[in-house]
Amino acid sequence: PPSIVKFTVQVNGQPHTLEVDTRTTLLDALREHLHLTGTKKGCDHGQCGACTVIVDGRRINSCLTLAVMHEGAKVTTIEGLGTPDKLHPMQAAFVKHDGYQCGYCTPGQICSAVAVLDEIKQGIPSHVSADLNAKPLLNETELRERMSGNICRCGAYSNIIDAITEVSGRAA
Ligand code: FES
Ligand code: FES
Secondary structure, three states, X not given: OOOEEEEEEEEOOEEEEXXXXXXXXXXXXXXXXXXXXXXXXXXXXXXOOOOEEEEOOEEEEHHHOEHHHHOOOEXXXXXXXXXXXXXXXXXXXXXXXXXXXXXXXXXXXXXXXXXXXXXXXXXXXXXXXXXXXXXXXOOHHHHHHHOOOOOOOOOOHHHHHHHHHHHOOOOO
């Protein structure tokens, strides 16, 4: 039988108390319980990155984690990054550089990109930089590696990298 659990989570700065089946993923809790449909369900199996959100400063695939595991956590979705009137700099850069075509992967790409620049700022190595012991961490190979969990069927990769590069403060 389903077991329903009540828990509180902060989403985009607002506390929400939810009652969900323990088997509910964070992705389904966001989309179906909080109606935050900006976060997309592509594969539901951790393979596409469309469901990427930022939890306590780290990006995760929200399809791969249970909602109830995030009691007390701070979750940021695409809706919490910016608004149509006041875009987050990463959103504005995606618009400027045409970092999307159909847009389905875009919320995940943008959440991931925001977290990637944070990882780099903190000096957290990727597989590439760990292998090569490479510094600086901010170059195209590095960005492509770090963004490799976010698949784009439309192939907007170059423009996505241009957008991230611009936000990172380097000339594209
Ligand atoms: Fe989560 Fe594809 S929907 S990784
Ligand atoms: Fe269509 Fe990326 S813009 S999947």
